Amino acid sequence: MILRMTRGSIIISFIIGVGLAGVLLWAFWPAYRLEVSSLGRSKTPLSLPISSGNRFSIWFLHSYDRAFFQENYEIDSHHQIILKDMAFKSHLNGGGFAYPHFHLRPDGVGELKEINEMRNRVEFMMGSKDLANHTLFWRGRRIELAQFFQTGEIIQIQVVKKIRLREIW
Numbered sequence: 001m002i003l004r005m006t007r008g009s010i011i012i013s014f015i016i017g018v019g020l021a022g023v024l025l026w027a028f029w030p031a032y033r034l035e036v037s038s039l040g041r042s043k044t045p046l047s048l049p050i051s052s053g054n055r056f057s058i059w060f061l062h063s064y065d066r067a068f069f070q071e072n073y074e075i076d077s078h079h080q081i082i083l084k085d086m087a088f089k090s091h092l093n094g095g096g097f098a099y100p101h102f103h104l105r106p107d108g109v110g111e112l113k114e115i116n117e118m119r120n121r122v123e124f125m126m127g128s129k130d131l132a133n134h135t136l137f138w139r140g141r142r143i144e145l146a147q148f149f150q151t152g153e154i155i156q157i158q159v160v161k162k163i164r165l166r167e168i169w
Contacts, residue, residue, distance in 0.1 A: 032079050035160045036136065036145070038126075038153040045148040048138055050159060052077045055084075057137040058157070060127060062088065070137075073122065079159045083117040086110075121158035126151055 005013070034056065036046035050056075054075045062069045067089035074082045088110050101113040127134055129146035134155070136143040149155060 030161045030163060032075075033160050033162055034075075034138070034157065036148070036155065036157050038149055039156055040153055046136075046143070046145075047160075050075055050079075052079060054139070056139075056157075058122065058124070059135045059137060060132045062090075063127070063131065071122070073119075075159060076118075079161070081119045081122060081157075081159060083115050083119055083122075085115055086112040088112075121156050123154060123156050126153045126155050 032050050034048045034050040034054075035044045036048075037044040052075050055072065056075075057070050057072045059068060059070045061067065069086070069088040071086050072084045074084050076082050089108060090110055099112060101115070103111045103113065105111065124134070126132075126145065126149045128151040129144070134145040134149075136145060136157075145155065
C-alpha cells in the first residue's frame with residue numbers, strides 16, 4: 001500500500017516541521033542572566049536578563065567619607081563584566097592618589113574614567129541599609145539589595161549562561 005500526500009498535507013507538514021525546529025532552536029539557545037547571589041545561600045534571589053552592551057551600576061555609601069560611591073559596569077560582546085568607571089563624592093581626607101584618568105568635578109564628585117578592567121564577577125560585603133544602602137542600577141531600575149540580602153553577606157554578581165529549556169523544566 002502506497003500512501004500519497006496531497007499538496008495541502010505537504011504544506012502543513014512543512015509548517016509543523018519549521019515550527020518545531022523554531023521551538024527547539026529557541027529552547028536550546030543560550031540566554032544570559034545577571035545573577036546577584038550570596039555565597040552563603042544555595043538559591044539566587046535576583047536573576048535579571050542581560051545582553052551584551054547592557055550596563056549596570058553598584059551604588060553605596062562609603063563607610064569612611066559617608067558619601068556615595070558608584071561603580072559602573074558593562075557587559076561586553078563575550079558576556080564578560082567590564083568595570084568601566086567610577087564616580088564618588090569624597091572629602092579627600094586621605095593622603096590622596098594619582099591616577100591618569102582621575103577628574104574632580106566642580107561639585108566635588110570624583111570620576112575615575114577608562115578603567116576597562118575585565119572581571120569574572122563583582123564581589124562585596126553587604127552593608128546595612130542605614131549605613132551603606134547597597135543599590136543595583138539596572139535598565140533604569142533602582143534595586144535596593146537590602147530587600148534580598150542581610151548585612152554581612154558576601155554578595156556576588158556574575159553573568160551566567162542558561163539554556164532556556166532547563167529554566168522552563
